[in-house]
Amino acid sequence: MPPIHLTRRQFTAAVGTSISAFALAPSLVVSTRRRDTFFEWKELRPGVHAAFGQGGNAGLIQTEAGALLIDAKNAPYGTTLRREADAVGRRVSLLINTHHHADHTGGNHAFHDPDHVGMIMHPKAKPRIEKQFERYVAQMKRARDQIDDLGEDVPEAAREEIKAAAERADEFEPVDFAAKAPLPATMFDGKEVHLGDLVFSMTHVGPGHTDNDIFVFIAEHNLLHAGDLLFHRNHPFMDTAAGATSAGWITSCRAMLEACDDETIVIPGHGEITDADGIRQQIRYFEVVREAAARALADGLERDRFVQSDLPVFKDYGFTRIKERTLGTIYDEMVEQREGGG
Ligand SMILES: [Zn+2]
Incomplete structure (x- = not known):
């Protein structure tokens, strides 16, 4: 498939115009020792990190035009996520949501800064995100009262950010969590997209975990972010209200496998970092349960x-x-x- 360059309008919508503002932020050496940072950051390859904790796993990839962040975790921790992500290398200039669920999009508000950060999501994700707005607000308010449950070693900066989010919670609007200008659905058919020197692709196969799942593949790093199409070694949550089916989910997994070889690093939405075998295990999960259900019937x-x-x-x-x-x-x-098939 020929590479697709975002048009100026799409790029402006996605990334904003202030490319010159993406000066190198002072670099912070992130230790993997817990609680130097609020999130647990792991370096997967040079310039590629994953963040664990408080929502779906996030991916962070450095480019010459700023960093690409994939998924934004739960709403109360958005500010902390942005600060810690910016400190890893370059400032985040583009945020991709793998789907609409609140544990992947709640932190969007902290990146809603159209001059500096673009936001990309499947067009079907946008209305779902706006509809669950009250859930984000409730989570932000609740988190303030639950800070102590997070443990004593939560960094002070994060505590302050969680409290500040709770105090501002009523000022947010649905639009603060969603992309301003959604890209057309055709952007999610695996075409090459360029951000600075980074080439990546976003693929939506059809309903799987939801009706707006996308997976992101970055050939240069041989890295795939599966979003919640992969609940690695966890029972998968199927959002039937948003169109989830095991058959569709298997199809999406097969499409992810096509992008992978033996060296591919796979970031699942939930669970530990894995590889193509993790995707095969996800397919097997559904095949085994489908077979068992058919036998039960x-x-x-x-x-x-x-x-x-x-x-x-x-x-x-x-x-x-x-x-x-x-x-x-x-x-x-x-x-x-069974009924459909007679
Ligand atoms: Zn999900």
Whole structure:
């Protein structure tokens, strides 16, 4: 596919015009020792970091035109995320949301700075983000009262930022969390997009975890950010209200696998850093549960009993609290498939 350069208008909408403002920020050596920073930052390759904690895993990639940040975590911690991300290398100049969920978009407000930071999301994500605005506000207010639950070693700067977000919470508007000018859906078909010297692609296959998932691939770093199309070694949350299906999710995973080789580093939305095998395990999860659900249906096993099934192959998986919901969703999907298929 020929490379696509953002048009001037799209680039301005996405990145803003003040490229000259992206002077090198003073560099901070980020230790992996916990609590020097609020988030846990890990360097995956030179110029490529991931941030863990308080929401979906974020990716940070340095370019000559500023840093590219993928996902923005929960709302109360947006300011902290921006400060810590800016301190890693260059200032963040572009933020991509992998999908609309609040634990990936809540921090958007801190980057809503059209002169300096562009924001990219799938066009279907924007209205969903605006609709869940009250959830962000509630989270910001709640976080102030829960600072002590985060542990004594939370850096003072982060404490202050969390409190400040709570105090300002009522001033926010839905637009503060969403892209100003959404890019057309055709931007998300895996074309090459250029940001400074960095070439990357964004791909939306169809409904999977939601109806607006995109994965980001950066060939130069052989890096793939899967968003929540990958719940690595965790039971996956299926947002049926937003179009999730296991069949669609498998299709999206296969598309991600096509971009990968044995050396690809994969950042999952949740769970530890992995590789193509992590994606294969995600496919296997759905295949095993679909097969078990089909067998349950054939055996006349009720939904209520099925969701309590023990699937030994996933016994070490986290997010056990959503296991029953996920199994139920897949059971329903198999019922529908059976009826649809006659
Ligand atoms: Zn999600």
